[in-house]
Amino acid sequence: MLTGAADAECRAKLDRELSLNPAFASVVRAVSDAAEPFSLDPVAGGLEFASLHVATSSTSRCRMKLFRPREEKERLCAFFFKKSNIAGSRDRFSYGAVEFLPDRLGPDEIRSWIAWLASGLHPGHRPANLKRAFLYTIPE
Amino acid sequence: MRLDPTCDLVDDARQVSRTRAGLGSGLEIVIPGPLKDIWTNVPVEEDFAARSPYLLVKDGSGYEIRDGRSGAGYSVRIPPEPRWYAARTSRGTEMRRVGVLQGTYLGIYISNACLYWYSSPPQNCAFCTTGSNVGVNEMASKHLDDVVEVCRAAKEESGVTFVHFNSGYQAGRDLEQAAPYVQAVKERVGALVGVQLMPTPELWKYDQLIDLGADHFSFCYEFHNPEYFARYLPGKQKTVGQETFFRALEYTAKLLGKGAVSGEIIAGVEPVEDTLRAIDYITSVGAFPTVCVFRPVIGADMESHPVPRYEDMRPVFEHVYEACKRNGIPIGVAPNIEVSLICQPDDTRYLAHPGPTTWIYETQLKLMRRVARPIFRRKIARRTARAGPGALERVC
Numbered sequence: 001m002l003t004g005a006a007d008a009e010c011r012a013k014l015d016r017e018l019s020l021n022p023a024f025a026s027v028v029r030a031v032s033d034a035a036e037p038f039s040l041d042p043v044a045g046g047l048e049f050a051s052l053h054v055a056t057s058s059t060s061r062c063r064m065k066l067f068r069p070r071e072e073k074e075r076l077c078a079f080f081f082k083k084s085n086i087a088g089s090r091d092r093f094s095y096g097a098v099e100f101l102p103d104r105l106g107p108d109e110i111r112s113w114i115a116w117l118a119s120g121l122h123p124g125h126r127p128a129n130l131k132r133a134f135l136y137t138i139p140e
Numbered sequence: 141m142r143l144d145p146t147c148d149l150v151d152d153a154r155q156v157s158r159t160r161a162g163l164g165s166g167l168e169i170v171i172p173g174p175l176k177d178i179w180t181n182v183p184v185e186e187d188f189a190a191r192s193p194y195l196l197v198k199d200g201s202g203y204e205i206r207d208g209r210s211g212a213g214y215s216v217r218i219p220p221e222p223r224w225y226a227a228r229t230s231r232g233t234e235m236r237r238v239g240v241l242q243g244t245y246l247g248i249y250i251s252n253a254c255l256y257w258y259s260s261p262p263q264n265c266a267f268c269t270t271g272s273n274v275g276v277n278e279m280a281s282k283h284l285d286d287v288v289e290v291c292r293a294a295k296e297e298s299g300v301t302f303v304h305f306n307s308g309y310q311a312g313r314d315l316e317q318a319a320p321y322v323q324a325v326k327e328r329v330g331a332l333v334g335v336q337l338m339p340t341p342e343l344w345k346y347d348q349l350i351d352l353g354a355d356h357f358s359f360c361y362e363f364h365n366p367e368y369f370a371r372y373l374p375g376k377q378k379t380v381g382q383e384t385f386f387r388a389l390e391y392t393a394k395l396l397g398k399g400a401v402s403g404e405i406i407a408g409v410e411p412v413e414d415t416l417r418a419i420d421y422i423t424s425v426g427a428f429p430t431v432c433v434f435r436p437v438i439g440a441d442m443e444s445h446p447v448p449r450y451e452d453m454r455p456v457f458e459h460v461y462e463a464c465k466r467n468g469i470p471i472g473v474a475p476n477i478e479v480s481l482i483c484q485p486d487d488t489r490y491l492a493h494p495g496p497t498t499w500i501y502e503t504q505l506k507l508m509r510r511v512a513r514p515i516f517r518r519k520i521a522r523r524t525a526r527a528g529p530g531a532l533e534r535v536c
Contacts, residue, residue, distance in 0.1 A: 082438055084185060086143070088150035091165070093185070093438040094272035123443075132264070133257035133271035 002032045002040060003052060009042040017047045017066075023076060023102030024066050030110040036118040045139030050083075053118045061085060063092075064117050069136045075099050078113055079138050080121055080130075090140060095121045096130040097138075141167070141182045141189060141205065146198040154221040154241065156184065165437070167196075168243070168480050169203075170217040176472070177217075178487050179243040181480040183435055188447050224293035229286045238282055238290045243480035245302040246294040246331075250282050251317050254308015256375030263375030265362065266441040267406060267434065270308055284324055291329040301476045301520055303329075304356075306336035309375055314338045315345045319352055323525045326353030330522035332474065336360060336404070338380055339388035346392050351527035355519060357392045358430065360404040361385035364418035368410040372442070390425045398426040399470035404482065407456045408434035408448025416459050423463040428471060430482040431460060454491070461488040465501040472505065473512050475520075 004010050018025055024047055031038050037052040046067030051060060061082040069077050078100070082093040098113065112127045119125045143149070149156070154168050166183040183189045193208040196216075204213045225236040239248035249270070256263040257271025264271055294300040303325050310317055314337040322333050334356035335349065346357065361382060363369045370377040376385075385403075393401040403422035407415045415431070422429040433453055436445045464471050464485050472486030492498045 084156065086149065086156045086167075086184060089156045091156060091185075094269070095439050096272065123441075132262055133254075 001034060001037050002028070002049075003037050004039055005032065007042075010040050013040060013042045014047070021066070021068055021076060023105065026105060026107070027066055027078070027110050027113075030107065030114060034114050034118070036114070038114075038117075049117070051117050051120075053120075061093075062117050062121050064113060065138070067139055069099070069134075069138075075101060077138075080113075080117065082121065092138075094132075096126070096132045097134060098127055098129050099131060100129075141184055141192050141194040141196055143167075143184055144195050144197040147196055147203070148198060149218070152198075152203075152220065153218045155225070155236070166435075168219050168241075169196075169205075170219060172215065172217060173490065175489050176486065177478070178490075179219075179478040179480040180483075181242065186436065186438055188436065222294070222298045224290070224297050227293065229283075229289040231283060231286055233283070233286045235290045235293060238286050239294070239303075241294065241298060241300070242304075243478040244298075244300065244476050245304055245479065246291060246298075246300045247304050247306070248282065248287060248290070248321075249307065250287070250305045250321050251307045251310060254375075255311055256309050259375070263378060264441070265374075265376065266372040267362075267409070267437070267445075269437050269440045272439055282321075284320055287321055288324050288328050291325050291331060295329055295331060299476060300331065301516075302332040302334060302356075302474065304334040304336065304358075307338075309338050309379065311379075312340065315340055315349055319349060322349060322354050323352040323527075326523060326525055328522070330520055332356065332477075332516070332519055334358060338376075339384045341384050341387065343388065343391045346388070346395060348527055350395060352525045353523075356396070356400055356402070357388075358402040358404050359385050359389045361389075362404070362406045363410045363414070364405065364421065365410045365414040368414070372409065386421075389422070389427055393426040398468065399428055399473065401427040402430045403427050404430045404432065406432050406434050407453060409442075409445070412452050412456060415456050419456070419459050419463045423467040423469055426467070426469070428464060428469050428485050429460055430479070430484065431456060432482045457483055457488045458491045458493070460485050461492050464488075465492075465497060468501075468504070470505065470508050470512075473508050475513070475516050 014028065031049055038049045039052055041048040041050060044065065046065050048063055048065045051062040063081055063083055065079045067077055069075065077097050079097040080095040084091040116125045116127055156165060156167055166181045166185065168179065168181055171178045171180065195206045195208060197204050197206055203216050203218050205216055206213050222241065227235050229235060239246050254264065254271050291303050305318055305321055307314060307318060318335050318337055322335060325331055325333050332355045333353050335354050336358040339359055362373055366382055369382050389401060389403050405415060405418045419429045434448055436443050436447060
């Protein structure tokens with residue numbers, strides 16, 4: 001479930017990002033339908049979902065960011081990372097990213113991302129096609 | 141180490157930054173001491189840090205580390221963040237995303253992520269997170285002019301004397317990629333320049349890089365035990381091999397003289413006896429050992445690997461001092477180079493066994509520091525490279 005989805009800030013962020021990248025709508029729907037709780041960061045670049053599942057100390061640091069790596073390209077990206085727990089730090093601990101073409105993204109794939117996020121990015125639940133390194137800069 | 145809520149690291153400390161941190165990133169602290177201050181980078185982000193007996197507390201305007209087991213407190217210094225971190229280069233790049241201070245030297249990861257991360261399946265070193273760091277926390281590629289400006293700012297504002305370039309595997313073009321950066325820093329900034337690249341069997345390339353301005357080489361072969369090397373460093377095993385590291389280390393140590401080249405290893409994964417053998421080997425060829433204590437970094441393949449025990453690590457660092465002494469390796473001679481991510485050989489002076497051989501070695505070191513001062517002053521000054529631009533390419 002997506003907590004705070006009705007908040008004006010969250011709504012505005014969703015509207016803005018979905019108008020730029022309508023293909024993210026299926027991911028937003030899947031996050032909203034999930035049993036585990038997630039929140040949306042209204043300030044971060046792209047669409048950044050935080051896991052609110054507090055099974056372990058580090059699970060709540062897990063995030064998924066949806067963005068378009070290159071403006072001129074159709075390919076989109078779901079980037080998985082843990083947030084720093086140090087006040088003031090902008091560090092992100094990368095666990096990799098899945099690049100996808102909008103018309104080839106299936107619901108099972110999206111569900112595997114959400115399950116991985118909720119598991120605390122457990123190495124045993126890595127999604128297929130996960131890339132560990134990138135040649136582009138990931139927005140903050 | 142855990143952080144007490146009294147800590148005000150946003151205002152007091154260098155931002156904990158993963159720029160150029162493959163093996164570790166954490167909080168930079170300075171432990172003052174009578175022989176020398178020790179700069180170290182303390183893990184604070186990882187889950188194991190939350191179980192540490194050490195707690196950093198702000199007490200008035202100073203900081204102290206408290207040991208929860210004994211109640212003892214140790215005063216430490218937290219180096220402040222340099223102003224240039226937040227500045228931008230003429231091209232608009234935030235300087236902290238180009239390079240960072242790791243101790244008192246400037247570290248810059250020069251090229252796009254290590255190619256081992258792009259293989260399928262990936263062949264990255266299991267302890268490392270470099271590949272997942274570039275583009276996430278630092279610039280995916282470093283423009284030469286950005287690098288020069290950051291080096292200049294670090295020299296002018298932070299008194300940096302040493303710039304260290306490193307890179308992951310670049311498919312045999314490792315030295316060629318580093319060459320323009322080495323030359324530019326030497327000619328346009330003026331500093332001691334170190335490079336840490338994948339080794340090449342084409343040893344003549346090292347002569348060229350020295351002509352361009354390289355003062356130091358370090359070779360990260362990580363594990364002395366060949367089985368551990370193969371298991372945890374699949375890319376290095378497949379494309380380079382441990383022997384290439386040894387040949388390059390030996391060749392450059394001969395070229396640059398005692399104490400100018402280092403062999404970098406990780407302690408706490410392979411058996412301690414192998415680490416001691418590594419230290420003996422490195423010092424026997426005239427190089428100095430730089431020993432990293434293994435840190436299971438968040439996001440690394442070895443994230444869940446156990447952290448080493450203090451009792452196992454102490455003899456390693458005692459051995460570093462004894463091996464350097466036995467082989468007459470000059471340690472702590474270069475000016476203002478304090479390294480936080482590894483334990484420097486001269487940090488191990490605190491573990492020296494007292495006696496006449498230690499006294500003699502320490503006296504020699506004192507003399508070397510005095511004699512070397514004008515030599516380093518010349519090396520730090522700006523100068524024209526002996527080789528021209530593209531020297532490595534032309535010979536190819």
